[in-house]
Amino acid sequence: MRKISPLVKGGVVTGAAFAAAIGLAISPASAAGTWTVTGGGSFTGTSTNTVLKDTVTGTTLTCKTSTATGSAANTTGASGTGIGSIATVSWSSCSGPLGITFTVTADGLPWALNAVSYSGGVTTGTLTGVKAHISGLGCTATFAGATSTTAATLNVSYTNSTHDLKVLGTGNLHAYNVSGTCLGLINTGDATTYSGDYGLSPATLAITSP
Template identity: 70%
Template sequence: MRKLSTLTKSSLVTGAAIAAAVGMAASPATAAGTWTVAGGGTFTGTSTNSVLTDSKTGTQLKCTSSKATGSAANGTGKSGTGIASISAVTWTTCSGPLGITFNVTAQGLPWALNAVSYASPVTTGTLSGVKAHISGAGCTADFGGATSGSAATIDVKYNNSTHTLSVLGTGNLHAWNVSGICLGLLNSGDSVGYKGDYALSPATLVLTSP
């Protein structure tokens, strides 16, 4: 049998080491999160500046207040995926063009809060599973993801210093099943953005990552 040269042996050892390193990097164990949650538990977030904007028509739906209830479990070495959960969302006194008033109903709950990156004191992430329905005088519409019936993922930030969860108005939220006098103001398939700053109470939740 032909003997391996020193160079070949060295190459094999080096290749094996690289393969092992790649394998470790891709393994679920090393892909585990490094997030820490402190001051968690159940919280309520209140917004007084929530607004939904149709990016195509410019139509805006504004609400005088919105309240979100959620929870986050304390711990270290946590995955950023589903680091917190939003179990209920309500909106109060919502109106749009022509003085139309709306009722807004959250759907697809619970929604998952996902941490993506951290630059002290701010965590940047997403809120996934988002769906909602509006109904007004002769106007109804659904809101969800990029295809009818799907859930949306929207961009958020959480500030440890102010304990505020800010919904940024970006993501893949769309209007669907638009009917009645909403047509032309909102249209099925239109991309929409939702913004709002939710001040958390109690003001104790802290999300960190190295």
């Protein structure tokens, strides 16, 4: 059996069914239900490099710190779907263009972590169920998936050696219900990305698959 380990490290945020929603091909290992989790339990992930970006306007929102809590239960012969979950996510000291400060709130929790494939000590997968909301100085916006009422899916990877869960900045996140001073910087319907490296603690989680 191949080993994978903890999942998370980085800072802004800020997924539906892990692989299918974003076009990732599910590996034979995932489809066959051959994933094993050891050293599981509750974990905390901290990031200091999160970035939310509107890919149409180029506007970015960054946060100094983002903290996520979650868990992954010990299991053998499991499907990669829902192999872990994110129960809470918070962001602090978030700012955007012109020095505008924002409050970021996660919605739709818990979010699901799904393993899709494994190679060279790195597991790739998705984070599903993702929704979020920002507000600040008359600017508000929500973030979801293909529509304003469907959750987004974000691509992630997990590196065993560093216990780093990386949100890769790809997926199907979009902005909706944009109002106030956000207009022009972020617009309703714009495709957006979210990235960040979350370092997991304790560094005990291991995920394996043939």
